[in-house]
Amino acid sequence: MAAYVITRINVTDPAQYEEYKKLSPGAAAAHGGKFIVRGGESVTLEGPIEDRRLVVLEFPDIDSAKAFYDSELYVQARAVRAGAAEFQMVAVEGA
Template sequence: MPAYIIAQINVTNPEQYKEYTKLTPAAIAKYGGKFIVRGGDKMTLEGPEETRRVVLIEFPDMESAKTFWHSAEYEEAKAKRKGAAEGSFVLVEGL
């Protein structure tokens, strides 16, 4: 079953955040992932207004997503994100 990482991110340092976004596509692809949503227009339909950047990444399965998250490639990217953005990342299993 596919698995998805859902991220809601508040970018606090756009220049530094660019360094993070340069590293993530190759790391995601290496583990079979692909971006479904990467920022872009959004509209809150119910509840408090969502102002954070929304990212949705699809992986072939939960294990691939977990392997990506703990990979050396993504650890390097996460180090670039530190101090540039805050957010939540949730891994969910799809149908």
């Protein structure tokens, strides 16, 4: 069953965050992940206004999503991102 990593991000250092953005695609691809949403315009349809950057990745299954997060490549990407953004990241199984 596919799994999705959903991330809400408040970028605090755009230049440093750009360096992180260069590293994360390779880490995701190494575990079968692909970006479905990577920023872009969003509109809040209900509830409190969401003004954070939204990113959604699709993985073959939840184990692949977890392997991505714990992988050496993504640990390196997270180190580059440290101090550049406030992150909330969840993995959820999909249909």
